[in-house]
Amino acid sequence: MGALTRERDVREAYAAHSGELYGFAVRSLGDAGLAEEAVQETFLRAWRAGERFDPEIGSLRTWLFAILRNVVIDLGRARASRPRVAEGGVEPSVEPLEQALLAWQVEEAMRRIGEDHRRVLLETHFRARPYAEVAEELGVPEGTIKSRVYYGLKALRVALEEMGYED
Amino acid sequence: MRTDDHRDWKLSLGAYALGDLPPDERAAVAAHLEGCEECRAELRSLEGVTALLPLADPALIEQPAARPPADLGARIEAQIAAESAREGRVKRRRRFRLGVGGAVATAAVAAVLAIAILPLGGGESSPAQEVNFASLPKGVSIDATLEPHAFGTEIEMYVSGVRSGTLCRVFLRDAKGRTYSAGSFRYRWGEDSHAKLSSALDLSQAAEIGVHAGDRTFVAPVGGAEIDSA
Numbered sequence: 001m002g003a004l005t006r007e008r009d010v011r012e013a014y015a016a017h018s019g020e021l022y023g024f025a026v027r028s029l030g031d032a033g034l035a036e037e038a039v040q041e042t043f044l045r046a047w048r049a050g051e052r053f054d055p056e057i058g059s060l061r062t063w064l065f066a067i068l069r070n071v072v073i074d075l076g077r078a079r080a081s082r083p084r085v086a087e088g089g090v091e092p093s094v095e096p097l098e099q100a101l102l103a104w105q106v107e108e109a110m111r112r113i114g115e116d117h118r119r120v121l122l123e124t125h126f127r128a129r130p131y132a133e134v135a136e137e138l139g140v141p142e143g144t145i146k147s148r149v150y151y152g153l154k155a156l157r158v159a160l161e162e163m164g165y166e167d
Numbered sequence: 168m169r170t171d172d173h174r175d176w177k178l179s180l181g182a183y184a185l186g187d188l189p190p191d192e193r194a195a196v197a198a199h200l201e202g203c204e205e206c207r208a209e210l211r212s213l214e215g216v217t218a219l220l221p222l223a224d225p226a227l228i229e230q231p232a233a234r235p236p237a238d239l240g241a242r243i244e245a246q247i248a249a250e251s252a253r254e255g256r257v258k259r260r261r262r263f264r265l266g267v268g269g270a271v272a273t274a275a276v277a278a279v280l281a282i283a284i285l286p287l288g289g290g291e292s293s294p295a296q297e298v299n300f301a302s303l304p305k306g307v308s309i310d311a312t313l314e315p316h317a318f319g320t321e322i323e324m325y326v327s328g329v330r331s332g333t334l335c336r337v338f339l340r341d342a343k344g345r346t347y348s349a350g351s352f353r354y355r356w357g358e359d360s361h362a363k364l365s366s367a368l369d370l371s372q373a374a375e376i377g378v379h380a381g382d383r384t385f386v387a388p389v390g391g392a393e394i395d396s397a
Contacts, residue, residue, distance in 0.1 A: 010247055014240050022235040027227070036239055043243045047250070099222065106223040111232055118228070125185055126225035143178075150181030150213075157216045167215035 117152030
């Protein structure tokens with residue numbers, strides 16, 4: 001696919017990438033309504049600038065995320081200038097944007113790897129539980145927990161690379 | 168060293184990278200790493216990932232991924248279709264210009280065929296024309312670019328604002344009121360609605376272009392502004 005100039009191109013781009021873009025928008029803006037606004041604005045800007053998209057330079061996904069980053073910054077500014085109303089629920093995100101993107105990518109990558117690997121990484125790493133305890137709970141040898149940690153990290157790396165991460 | 172041993176070392180590298188190994192095992196893995204470039208490379212690759220883990224919020228990992236509302240795509244398409252309708256003329260003209268290289272090549276082939284088949288003439292060139300349909304119902308927009316060919320007239324038509332799925336039948340009419348079909352297309356809301364059609368009537372003989380769209384017919388005179396296809 002070349003430039004993003006036809007309405008059909010936009011439809012295909014939306015089908016392929018809207019889930020991720022929306023996920024990141026929610027994560028960084030902390031608000032479903034604002035996230036919708038951000039995704040809508042992203043595809044409109046992409047459509048208006050469609051002739052400038054060049055697949056030789058980078059993927060469509062990377063391009064859309066770059067647009068979304070700008071939109072999120074603009075929305076963040078607009079929100080900061082509005083009077084704040086006391087609100088319960090989700091706290092507005094205060095993380096710098098690049099960090100929010102990385103955080104969301106890691107969380108999304110964790111959701112994408114296999115259930116066995118995710119479970120073991122969550123219990124041993126994020127909840128800091130001893131391998132032996134997790135092994136007993138799952139009814140597997142402790143060595144299996146260790147190898148699941150290893151393969152889980154490898155799977156996580158693949159999932160992150162699919163999302164454009166490189167070190 | 169046996170391959171199986173090496174595999175065992177590798178399986179420990181995840182726990183090693185996360186700092187989860189008891190001291191004796193940790194020391195053993197460290198000693199192996201000293202002498203094994205392959206495992207050191209593997210460790211670096213894993214550490215690229217473990218360095219990012221502290222950013223993630225485990226509570227969010229266990230929530231299902233946030234999904235956009237089902238109608239968001241349709242709303243975006245509607246907005247783009249509206250914008251596209253406003254900008255349609257400009258965009259299409261630009262594309263027409265971009266396509267000139269190809270059009271020239273096609274015309275050259277057509278000219279060669281014309282010479283081979285017809286003794287002379289039949290491909291005399293009147294310039295391409297742009298036709299705008301005036302006095303349309305509110306919200307409906309139709310325009311067309313007509314290009315002369317040896318076979319007749321090539322028509323690129325742009326329609327918006329009629330009901331999605333509407334059958335559009337296009338025709339040319341000469342000065343004596345004789346009608347020449349140019350084919351048909353269906354307008355699909357949200358899709359690229361530039362239809363490419365052709366009619367056997369020479370552009371130089373065409374007096375009117377018309378579209379039957381559903382139960383309505385729109386007609387515009389041909390012979391208006393020329394397009395500079397330079």
